[in-house]
Amino acid sequence: MKxxxxxxxxxxxxxxxxxxxxxxxxxxxxxxxxxxxxxxxxYRSVWWLPNSNYTLWKIHLIDYQVxxxxxxxxxxxxxxxxxxxxxxxxxxxxxxxxxxxxIRLFVSVTLFLLLALLAFDLYLKYDYxxxxxxxxxxxxYLCYYGFKACxxxxxxxxxxxxxIINGKPLIQYTNMHICTSNPKIIRSEVENMRDDFNNRLTQxxxxxxxxxYYACFLPLVFVQTYVVYExxxxxxxxxxxxxxxxxMLCIHYYPVKYFDHLHxxxxxxxxxxxxxx
Numbered sequence: 001m002k003x004x005x006x007x008x009x010x011x012x013x014x015x016x017x018x019x020x021x022x023x024x025x026x027x028x029x030x031x032x033x034x035x036x037x038x039x040x041x042x043y044r045s046v047w048w049l050p051n052s053n054y055t056l057w058k059i060h061l062i063d064y065q066v067x068x069x070x071x072x073x074x075x076x077x078x079x080x081x082x083x084x085x086x087x088x089x090x091x092x093x094x095x096x097x098x099x100x101x102x103i104r105l106f107v108s109v110t111l112f113l114l115l116a117l118l119a120f121d122l123y124l125k126y127d128y129x130x131x132x133x134x135x136x137x138x139x140x141y142l143c144y145y146g147f148k149a150c151x152x153x154x155x156x157x158x159x160x161x162x163x164i165i166n167g168k169p170l171i172q173y174t175n176m177h178i179c180t181s182n183p184k185i186i187r188s189e190v191e192n193m194r195d196d197f198n199n200r201l202t203q204x205x206x207x208x209x210x211x212x213y214y215a216c217f218l219p220l221v222f223v224q225t226y227v228v229y230e231x232x233x234x235x236x237x238x239x240x241x242x243x244x245x246x247x248m249l250c251i252h253y254y255p256v257k258y259f260d261h262l263h264x265x266x267x268x269x270x271x272x273x274x275x276x277x
Contacts, residue, residue, distance in 0.1 A: 020154075021085055023252050024078040027211070030248070031074040034215040034241045035067075041237060042219060042229045058227075063125075066222050069118045069134060070214045072111060080107050080153040104149045126222070133221045137210045144206075155203045155253060190269045193262055204249040212242035 018026070043058040083103055091099050115134075123131050145151050216238040223229070 017255050018252065020081045021078070024081050027245070027248065028074050028078045030245070031211045031215050032071065034212075034237075035070055035074070035219065038216050038219050038234065038237055039067075041234050042223055042227065044229075061224060061227065063122075063222055065118050065121055066218065069115060069122075070218060072114055072118075073214045074211065076107070076111055077153055077155075080104070083107065084154075104153060107153060108149045130221055133218060137213050141206070141210075151203060155200070155207065155249075186265070186268045190265050193265050197262065200253050204246060204253060207249055208242050208246040211245050212238055216241050 039062055043061055080103070083106075084100065087099055087103060088096065119131055119134055122134070141152060216234075220234065
């Protein structure tokens, strides 16, 4: 096997990307606003109906414990990224691996206790079958990822993987490109980039559905039977929010530089030619 050294190099343009804290903050704002709009669609005034004399938003019918549960699920990644950033700035790098593990454990336990307390209070007021809707996405997460807390709080951890070649770790992040002429390293790099691309796509689909579920569907579960609302628009709110969140996640986790790395890795993989001896 030999390589063709005339591999063209195209420099990708510099494009600004938000940091994880900024992006997660924007996602929290968007998800919270989507939840607000869904509640507005459900509990808004019905003054246009016959025999209706109530012209205000029926806020008193909204269960605040359900709202706190929804906001806790929306804010989990933002809080984790914020705590991680603070500890990363203050703590020494030698202990960062253990500190990050402690942060995940602390945030997981705190979130679990908060959700369990809210679920117990809601169980006293509603039927247990309705309470199951609170944890449907979490059950799906456990079925797919198991008890791994990393993807639940940080999407970028799916790109963390060490590639061992000749007993030495050469790559710590699977979305990084290494210009090399070693065919073994090139094949390993392409395989890991392919897995990283698929993992990111899975996380984007799961995260967009996860956020849309709690922002749009869960408020419908706890609606009182006597509340009148427009079912068509309330149901259409779910796919709109899910598609919008999916596009936001794709823009952030599939930047131009990421596709440039994929292109360079593919060029290296396809530049080898068999030589007849």
